[in-house]
Amino acid sequence: MYSPKIPERLIPPLYRLGQAQGRPMTHLVAEAVERYLAAEGWLDDLEPADVPPGNVVRGVFDGADERSAA
Numbered sequence: 001m002y003s004p005k006i007p008e009r010l011i012p013p014l015y016r017l018g019q020a021q022g023r024p025m026t027h028l029v030a031e032a033v034e035r036y037l038a039a040e041g042w043l044d045d046l047e048p049a050d051v052p053p054g055n056v057v058r059g060v061f062d063g064a065d066e067r068s069a070a
Contacts, residue, residue: 018025
């Protein structure tokens with residue numbers, strides 16, 4: 001199965017968010033992708049997130065208040 005690569009520039013914020021939330025980066029990415037696909041109507045079995053469609057992916061990351069330079 002095809003496994004796309006996460007852009008390198010997204011790794012540091014994903015790592016910091018994962019550390020802040022105590023969650024693995026893979027879970028954060030899966031949740032962001034699922035929310036985006038549901039909001040776009042591509043996943044019938046998932047409810048769209050309670051985030052405006054323009055901010056679906058961005059909304060997942062905005063919850064990290066402990067952003068710092070890596």
